[in-house]
Amino acid sequence: MGIHGLAKLIADQAPGAIKEQDIRNYFGRHSRKIAIDASMCIYQFLIAVRQDGNVLQNEDGETTSHLMGMFYRTIRMLEHGIKPVYVFDGKPPQLKSSEVREVVSLLIRLQIISAICTLLSNNLLTTTYLSTMLVIILSAHLLNCSACLQIFDVAYIHKIAITCITCISIVLYISLRKDQFLYGQLLHMKKLPIQEFHFSRILQEIGLTNEQFIDLCILLGCDYCGTIKGIGPKRAIDLIKQHGCIEEILENIDSNKHPSPEDWLYKEARGLFLNPEVVDCSTVELKWSQPDEDGLIQFMCNEKQFSEDRIRNGCKKIVKSRQGSTQGRLDSFFTVTGSLSSKRKEAEGKGSAKKKQKTGATPGKFRKGK
């Protein structure tokens, strides 16, 4: 996932392009919208929400762990005055490693979207999604701010997320994926403080053009295609600087020593990075309404066999959050731990004793403020 070793390469080659920011610096009085990488979010829930090692399921064997997680997390964010925008940044199926995986991923998204649309009484959008295979980028609301709701085609990936962010003045996009640099993505949040990666500065410090940097990323290894054997980050940078592009590199290296993958789709990958298709956000209709409690009960309880009490309690919390004006401190959601490097040393120092306490400070890990 992402670009292999890109963070390390940037840290080595363009340290000045990385700035660390306190989370509070991103929020003013009226800017509390947070875009969240839904793929990572769903993944987290599928891994973490388990019972005896198995994901939660209804009687039909349908997985419900992700629904549980998304349901509670969305409510919790609303309660704290945050407008979550789940960004479903799917990938073009023709370049996916597994068609089956793509279908499964689509079904999971469909479930999530159904649940959230029902939660916000946006049944219209569910229908739209079903009929046109669109992926929705969705925002829930607080106070009297306008609703934020976007619909996008599943094939149109990260650029859409960025366009959405621009469109609705999102102040923070939480993601772990570093390939989003290629679309102008700035923020990376795995641990606090948040790291800002300034794309133009990266290009400036490494001394590459946008196109050359994309070729470099392809050589490092991206999700879309393989890499040239024997070419790591060091040689990749040297070769790009020397030859300018992958085509020239292929002409000038020994293909016996450095064979490229069979049917190497580097041009297609480059095309995706350079020219992702984008939907015009201004044409998207915004919708804003109260939670559709009955619809939610139908979906979550009747279909997915969630406890009706829990779902109704959740609906009450949403309604209450819209009526009230109190906002929790955003940083109260995040507990800060030490850096990655120091953590390992800490662990070593403490021997094999298993720490029961959780470390927190992961994106989307919202803990109740006290």
Added chain:
DNA sequence: GATGTCC
């Protein structure tokens, strides 16, 4: 805070 449970 620790533990069990959610589906």
Added chain:
DNA sequence: TCATCTGCCACAAGACATC
């Protein structure tokens, strides 16, 4: 000597209710 490859290992992974 240096860069790359490979394998191994450590780590982290949700939220609520109840006691």
Added chain:
DNA sequence: TGTGGCTGATGAC
């Protein structure tokens, strides 16, 4: 289950 760090093996120069 995926990721990242570390390290020894390997190959190129």
